Amino acid sequence: MRNRVRYSLLALGLVGSTATFADCKDLDVKGAWSRATAPVVNVGAVYFDLTNTTSQAVTLIGGSTPVSDTVELHRREMKNGMMGMRHMHAVKVAAGQKLEFQPGKYHVMLIGLKHPLKAEQVFPLSLQCADGSQRKIEVLVHKIMQ
Amino acid sequence: MYLNLRSILILLGSILIFIGVISKALPASSSPTINGMIFSEPKMLDAFKLKTADGQLFTRKDLLGHWTFIYFGYTHCPDACPIAMHQLKVLEKRLQKTAPDQKLSFVMVTVDPQRDTPQIMQQYVNHFNPAFRGLSGDPKEIEAFAKQLYVAYGRGEENTAIGYVMYHTDTITIINPNGQFVAAFSSPHYPRNMAQDFLKIIKYP
Numbered sequence: 001m002r003n004r005v006r007y008s009l010l011a012l013g014l015v016g017s018t019a020t021f022a023d024c025k026d027l028d029v030k031g032a033w034s035r036a037t038a039p040v041v042n043v044g045a046v047y048f049d050l051t052n053t054t055s056q057a058v059t060l061i062g063g064s065t066p067v068s069d070t071v072e073l074h075r076r077e078m079k080n081g082m083m084g085m086r087h088m089h090a091v092k093v094a095a096g097q098k099l100e101f102q103p104g105k106y107h108v109m110l111i112g113l114k115h116p117l118k119a120e121q122v123f124p125l126s127l128q129c130a131d132g133s134q135r136k137i138e139v140l141v142h143k144i145m146q
Numbered sequence: 147m148y149l150n151l152r153s154i155l156i157l158l159g160s161i162l163i164f165i166g167v168i169s170k171a172l173p174a175s176s177s178p179t180i181n182g183m184i185f186s187e188p189k190m191l192d193a194f195k196l197k198t199a200d201g202q203l204f205t206r207k208d209l210l211g212h213w214t215f216i217y218f219g220y221t222h223c224p225d226a227c228p229i230a231m232h233q234l235k236v237l238e239k240r241l242q243k244t245a246p247d248q249k250l251s252f253v254m255v256t257v258d259p260q261r262d263t264p265q266i267m268q269q270y271v272n273h274f275n276p277a278f279r280g281l282s283g284d285p286k287e288i289e290a291f292a293k294q295l296y297v298a299y300g301r302g303e304e305n306t307a308i309g310y311v312m313y314h315t316d317t318i319t320i321i322n323p324n325g326q327f328v329a330a331f332s333s334p335h336y337p338r339n340m341a342q343d344f345l346k347i348i349k350y351p
């Protein structure tokens with residue numbers, strides 16, 4: 001009898017923890033945009049504000065989109081006064097943390113653009129988390145290149 | 147009496163030397179403040195040769211008779227380069243109104259000649275303003291030219307699908323109509339600020 005109760009509680013606990021387990025699809029992503037690209041360019045960048053409104057940390061590892069061959073997470077980096085960027089293979093976002101994907105901070109790098117990005121175009125982008133879950137977003141292409 | 151006169155002369159001399167030193171050391175007292183650096187004496191440039199999309203050489207002669215704004219970047223650049231080129235485009239429009247008498251020229255030089263041919267560079271700048279010029283060339287020539295303009299760059303990590311990342315100084319160089327290096331804008335390159343700073347630059351020294 002006692003054992004049974006304990007088992008039930010364990011089971012409940014297990015169910016409880018599964019329910020609060022963070023899923024990438026629950027991430028709050030706002031204002032995703034990219035900029036129009038010159039025909040000769042084969043890379044693009046996507047920006048947005050991302051907040052992990054779940055109660056657990058998530059780890060972003062990349063993504064996919066029909067507009068480019070590859071999607072990588074990059075972070076702007078300064079080295080000896082020079083500007084560059086680094087490929088981030090995993091970006092951990094703590095519960096409640098906000099991560100700014102914007103010029104000078106993080107960006108989603110689109111590599112191997114299949115067509116130039118045109119102003120007003122909207123394209124889908126799927127952000128991938130380490131646990132296999134995804135967050136699908138829509139990206140609006142801006143003409144203004146700021 | 148003689149001694150007194152001598153001490154006075156020495157004192158006067160010292161004062162004159164002191165003033166001389168001060169005025170030499172502080173020609174900047176009259177130099178304007180800009181977001182970047184401005185030289186009290188324009189800097190002559192050594193000969194260089196870059197390449198244009200139509201197969202011509204771009205040399206010191208191409209800097210004569212107009213102001214030239216030069217940006218060093220590359221086409222695999224995610225934001226710094228498109229932002230800088232966009233801001234130069236806006237600056238050009240602004241200066242047409244605020245400095246209509248000045249002839250202006252805008253140039254982008256690649257720091258990645260391995261991937262960016264002169265043709266690719268010209269197509270890249272055409273996206274912003276077809277009057278802009280996109281240049282590439284021999285890696286050693288580009289490096290020597292950049293060095294003269296205090297622009298540094300280098301190859302970064304290769305662990306990315308881009309192949310490799312370039313690191314580069316994010317400045318805009320200003321050359322006067324005599325082909326001399328006179329100033330450089332630091333980032334952020336806000337067109338309004340650059341336009342105001344340019345008006346200071348053309349009046350100085």
Ligand SMILES: [Cu+2]
Nearest residue numbers: 074085109224
């Ligand atoms: Cu990047």
